[in-house]
Amino acid sequence: MPNGRFATALHLLTLLHVKEGELLSSDYMAGSVNVNPAVVRKELKNLGDHGLVSSKEGRGGGYALGKPAVQIYLSDVYRIVSERPVLGRTNDPNPDCPVGKQINDHLGDLYHRADEVLLAELGQLTLEVFGRKFD
Amino acid sequence: MPNGRFATALHLLTLLHVKEGELLSSDYMAGSVNVNPAVVRKELKNLGDHGLVSSKEGRGGGYALGKPAVQIYLSDVYRIVSERPVLGRTNDPNPDCPVGKQINDHLGDLYHRADEVLLAELGQLTLEVFGRKFD
DNA sequence: AATTACTGTAACAAAGGTTATTACAGAATA
DNA sequence: TATTCTGTAATAACCTTTGTTACAGTAATT
Numbered sequence A, B: 001m002p003n004g005r006f007a008t009a010l011h012l013l014t015l016l017h018v019k020e021g022e023l024l025s026s027d028y029m030a031g032s033v034n035v036n037p038a039v040v041r042k043e044l045k046n047l048g049d050h051g052l053v054s055s056k057e058g059r060g061g062g063y064a065l066g067k068p069a070v071q072i073y074l075s076d077v078y079r080i081v082s083e084r085p086v087l088g089r090t091n092d093p094n095p096d097c098p099v100g101k102q103i104n105d106h107l108g109d110l111y112h113r114a115d116e117v118l119l120a121e122l123g124q125l126t127l128e129v130f131g132r133k134f135d
Numbered sequence C: 001a002a003t004t005a006c007t008g009t010a011a012c013a014a015a016g017g018t019t020a021t022t023a024c025a026g027a028a029t030a
Numbered sequence D: 001t002a003t004t005c006t007g008t009a010a011t012a013a014c015c016t017t018t019g020t021t022a023c024a025g026t027a028a029t030t
Helices: A005-018 A026-033 A037-049 A074-081 A098-122 A127-131 B005-018 B026-033 B037-049 B074-081 B098-122 B127-131
Strands: A053-056 A062-065 B053-056 B062-065
Touching (some): A005 A026, A005 A037, A005 A053, A005 A062, A005 A074, A005 B098, A026 A037, A026 A062, A026 B098, A037 A074, A074 A098, A074 A127, A098 B005, B005 B026, B005 B037, B005 B053, B005 B062, B005 B074, B005 B127, B026 B037, B026 B062, B074 B098, B074 B127
Antiparallel strands (some): A053 A062, B053 B062
16 A cells, blocks of 8 residues: 555544534535545545444535544554555466466465555554543 | 555565575666665665665676575564655644644654554564565 | 677656635525 | 535645666676
């Protein structure tokens, strides 16, 4: 994962948690994260599709958590924003080479285990616990 | 890590291990991994700078493992090829926002722990063990 | 000595993926 | 009806990674 989507998503969720009770606009949140409002809306829509965020359209609308922060695990966030395995992508090796023919299968196993341990680690933290670190 | 350097590096090291005793050329290895020979030379030079690979210049030269495969941990490989934390980069949030001001510190802690568990997992495998999977 | 076959390395091009930007339709409130 | 939001698409800008080309340096071979 070369990008900053995890950081962005967790920042957004933390804002929603810290300001629980109010509806936050994408413009406001974009100002805190320092990214474009349209990017915020896209990411929040994505998180919303997975139940972590709810939204209200129209004037006076905005975003809120879609479920209690104690039920949002950081592993959920990771799963939602990262489409590629942690260890990166694989190549398209030469099938005529004994190593090339088999390497992707073995890399696949390894990548899978790496994702597992990462998810296990992130699964130990909820948004509520993470949010306690903030004043 | 959005890229394929880990896969490339491990493929190269596996080739060197499987064909231990001979010197392999960057052209040959590039043919197995299916990437450009110059890319192979760059990556092998990098692995060599960290002691995992030795090289011999000039005619009849090539590459070999720099130390026994039982002493090469996959965590070493990961450390060498990945300059960014697994969870990705962070943003440059607004310091005027309470959350924005602190988020990168807390993300930093999280990223550090994520890297730790990943390294611990990869540290359980050596190149020798990984290489047993191949015919 | 000259040739050959390699690595080491730099410079630059190409490709791919991520984020920014702009724009506007649609929804809900005032 | 005007306003203020989200939802969403299209496109541009940017950045990172990989590919490509080229050539200097080194060591064996002839």
